Amino acid sequence: MxxxxxWSNLANAISLGSLYSLIAIGYTMVYGxxxxxxxxxxxxxxxxxxxxxxxxxxxxxxxxxxxxxAIVLTAGVGVLIERRAYRPLRDSPRxxxxxxxxxxxxxxxxxxxxxxxxxxxxxxxPGFLGASTDIAGVRVSNITFVIIFVTAILLLxxxxxxxxxxxxIAMRALARDFDTARLMGVDVDSVISLxxxxxxxxxxxxxxxxxxxxxxxxxxxxxxxxxxxFIAAVFGGIGNVVGAVVGGFxxxxxxxxxxAFLPSVSGYRDAFAxxxxxxxxxxxxxxxLGEKIGEKV
Amino acid sequence: MSTHANKGTLRIIVVAAVxxxxxxxxxxxxxxxxxxxWDAYFVRILNLAAxxxxxxxxxxxxxxxxxxxxxxxxxxxxxxxxxxSLLVMTPQMKKVVFFMEPMFEPLDRIxxxxxxxxxxxxxxxxxxxxxxxxxxxxxxxxxxxxxxxGFAEIIRLILQNVRRLTNGALxxxxxxxxxxxxxxxxAGVAVFLFIRGxxxxxxxxxxxxxxxxxxxxxxxxxDVFKHKLLAFAISSFVTGIGGGLMASxxxxxxxxxxxxxxxxxxxxxxxxxxxxxxxxxxxAAFIVTFMTEFLRVVDEPLQLGAYTIHVPGxxxxxxxxxLVIVVVFYPRGLMGNKELTWESLSSPVSRLLRRRVAS
Numbered sequence: 001m002x003x004x005x006x007w008s009n010l011a012n013a014i015s016l017g018s019l020y021s022l023i024a025i026g027y028t029m030v031y032g033x034x035x036x037x038x039x040x041x042x043x044x045x046x047x048x049x050x051x052x053x054x055x056x057x058x059x060x061x062x063x064x065x066x067x068x069x070a071i072v073l074t075a076g077v078g079v080l081i082e083r084r085a086y087r088p089l090r091d092s093p094r095x096x097x098x099x100x101x102x103x104x105x106x107x108x109x110x111x112x113x114x115x116x117x118x119x120x121x122x123x124x125x126p127g128f129l130g131a132s133t134d135i136a137g138v139r140v141s142n143i144t145f146v147i148i149f150v151t152a153i154l155l156l157x158x159x160x161x162x163x164x165x166x167x168x169i170a171m172r173a174l175a176r177d178f179d180t181a182r183l184m185g186v187d188v189d190s191v192i193s194l195x196x197x198x199x200x201x202x203x204x205x206x207x208x209x210x211x212x213x214x215x216x217x218x219x220x221x222x223x224x225x226x227x228x229x230f231i232a233a234v235f236g237g238i239g240n241v242v243g244a245v246v247g248g249f250x251x252x253x254x255x256x257x258x259x260a261f262l263p264s265v266s267g268y269r270d271a272f273a274x275x276x277x278x279x280x281x282x283x284x285x286x287x288x289l290g291e292k293i294g295e296k297v
Numbered sequence: 298m299s300t301h302a303n304k305g306t307l308r309i310i311v312v313a314a315v316x317x318x319x320x321x322x323x324x325x326x327x328x329x330x331x332x333x334x335w336d337a338y339f340v341r342i343l344n345l346a347a348x349x350x351x352x353x354x355x356x357x358x359x360x361x362x363x364x365x366x367x368x369x370x371x372x373x374x375x376x377x378x379x380x381x382s383l384l385v386m387t388p389q390m391k392k393v394v395f396f397m398e399p400m401f402e403p404l405d406r407i408x409x410x411x412x413x414x415x416x417x418x419x420x421x422x423x424x425x426x427x428x429x430x431x432x433x434x435x436x437x438x439x440x441x442x443x444x445x446x447g448f449a450e451i452i453r454l455i456l457q458n459v460r461r462l463t464n465g466a467l468x469x470x471x472x473x474x475x476x477x478x479x480x481x482x483x484a485g486v487a488v489f490l491f492i493r494g495x496x497x498x499x500x501x502x503x504x505x506x507x508x509x510x511x512x513x514x515x516x517x518x519x520d521v522f523k524h525k526l527l528a529f530a531i532s533s534f535v536t537g538i539g540g541g542l543m544a545s546x547x548x549x550x551x552x553x554x555x556x557x558x559x560x561x562x563x564x565x566x567x568x569x570x571x572x573x574x575x576x577x578x579x580x581a582a583f584i585v586t587f588m589t590e591f592l593r594v595v596d597e598p599l600q601l602g603a604y605t606i607h608v609p610g611x612x613x614x615x616x617x618x619x620l621v622i623v624v625v626f627y628p629r630g631l632m633g634n635k636e637l638t639w640e641s642l643s644s645p646v647s648r649l650l651r652r653r654v655a656s
Contacts, residue, residue, distance in 0.1 A: 035439075084625075085625060094439065095366050095442075096624060098366070098439050098442065099564065099568055099624050100624040100625060102561065102564070102620070103621035103624060107614065107617035110613040110617050111614055113613070114608050114609070114611055118610075234443075267454065267457065267458040268454050270450065270454060274444075274446075274450060275451070277443065277444060278444055281435075281444060282435065
């Protein structure tokens with residue numbers, strides 16, 4: 001492989017890794033608090049991408065306003081899902097809530113198929129983002145820089161919220177010990193709603209940037225990235241935001257590099273993440289940065 | 298005591314006889330006395346319902362009785378379906394289907410009857426089940442679910458990529474349509490009795506103990522991992538059989554068929570029927586299969602006065618909403634973990650009769 005090709009693969013890998021990280025944060029926050037694999041999280045990517053698309057094409061809104069509205073809408077959908085489909089099951093076995101999450105995920109996908117049809121739509125990429133820049137003979141598309149920049153900013157914001165604000169402390173308290181936190185006066189419902197709003201907003205940003213990077217969107221676009229991002233969260237150590245980011249990055253980079261160096265296995269690209277998942281769970285179930293939590297009997 | 302036992306035997310004989318007569322009527326084997334067969338479309342739905350029953354029962358064994366949440370059913374179905382199909386397809390047909398790349402050497406000439414092929418499909422699927430189960434069953438709860446989902450996806454990707462064995466994404470066609478109602482209902486009844494027997498045996502009781510409290514079960518001396526693996530192996534064997542029957546009924550298969558939505562439909566059936574109820578799975582399999590067919594109406598254009606409403610895909614929206622509604626509002630499903638028995642059937646009837654007599 002030539003060096004320029006390697007660098008362009010690396011740029012591609014880092015931008016994919018950033019997107020995985022952004023989406024994985026939502027999984028890890030929800031899992032940390034509710035011990036729930038929020039299958040529907042993946043489909044919020046699709047909700048955000050279509051909301052932005054319709055804002056631009058149907059309502060003729062400027063790109064930025066349309067994207068902001070899409071983020072707000074997606075956050076609202078995330079909160080609504082929690083309230084209707086997960087909150088009534090908070091005291092049920094965890095698997096029951098997961099079945100509900102699978103149901104919501106399929107509901108969103110099929111609603112998407114009904115409303116937007118299964119035919120892929122092309123996402124209107126603004127001219128500046130569609131162009132690319134030459135760096136020392138390597139062509140890197142501008143969206144790559146935007147993705148990395150936006151991910152970095154959002155990650156800092158999330159870390160600030162989780163570590164410095166009162167809500168963040170409440171989130172961490174809930175993640176550590178749900179019942180004690182409640183007894184200490186944490187308003188469980190509103191903190192969980194906020195968690196979903198934050199996670200869904202990040203998924204929305206991820207979804208829009210995904211649509212900018214891969215401008216053919218369809219109602220099932222979130223399915224595979226969603227599963228992979230959950231895997232990234234497990235790989236990094238579930239419940240740990242920094243772990244999710246590290247896991248997302250490593251998964252994205254590994255996936256692109258695997259295909260770049262071993263083109264013969266490109267047919268198995270989507271299987272790679274699952275191999276990582278199984279290996280992680282077998283050899284280091286807490287993930288790279290996770291803490292060991294003993295099972296309570 | 299003996300009259301009680303006799304009554305039970307008599308009931309079973311009557312039910313079996315009625316079922317055989319109905320199947321013969323539907324299949325057209327009573328043509329010599331001038332009745333049947335039933336409408337081909339309806340017979341096809343009945344076949345599908347019986348196969349879905351088999352799939353739901355096998356998922357229920359793992360998810361409902363053992364409490365191990367597996368989402369890998371589509372993968373094991375695919376293994377059974379491909380194995381059976383590759384064994385029963387004629388060499389000529391294989392040559393036609395594998396026009397892109399020729400098939401592996403000895404397999405392109407092998408052609409065996411359906412029943413052994415179906416059983417081999419089950420066994421191969423069972424082997425895959427054990428291979429997947431050994432690493433996966435060390436995990437619990439949602440991790441197990443994601444891992445099995447991953448294994449199913451890996452199996453599907455292998456089927457899609459090993460073109461000389463499976464014809465890749467193009468899939469197989471021209472699979473001989475051997476199955477009829479006798480096959481599907483015969484297999485359905487056999488699977489039902491087999492799983493019921495298994496669940497009622499000491500193994501089955503150990504599985505239920507593991508579901509209810511794994512730590513306690515282990516302390517009671519149950520080899521938890523061995524029991525889980527056994528349940529998983531049996532489940533994947535039965536799923537493979539279901540896949541083989543499905544392949545022979547549909548006559549064409551391709552890897553895209555065996556994606557997660559297929560597992561979703563089986564999961565919906567098990568949840569609707571009640572996790573841990575075999576009769577619930579049977580009832581729900583028929584309900585879901587018939588709903589799938591009759592709800593095709595909502596996917597068709599609908600004429601309302603001057604307006605035409607056409608929303609393709611609404612059917613699946615209804616199914617996914619149904620799953621959420623059942624889980625949130627009726628988490629026990631139709632039957633919970635109870636079974637349909639003669640007593641539960643007859644008690645409302647006899648109560649009604651008694652009330653009649655009293656008034």
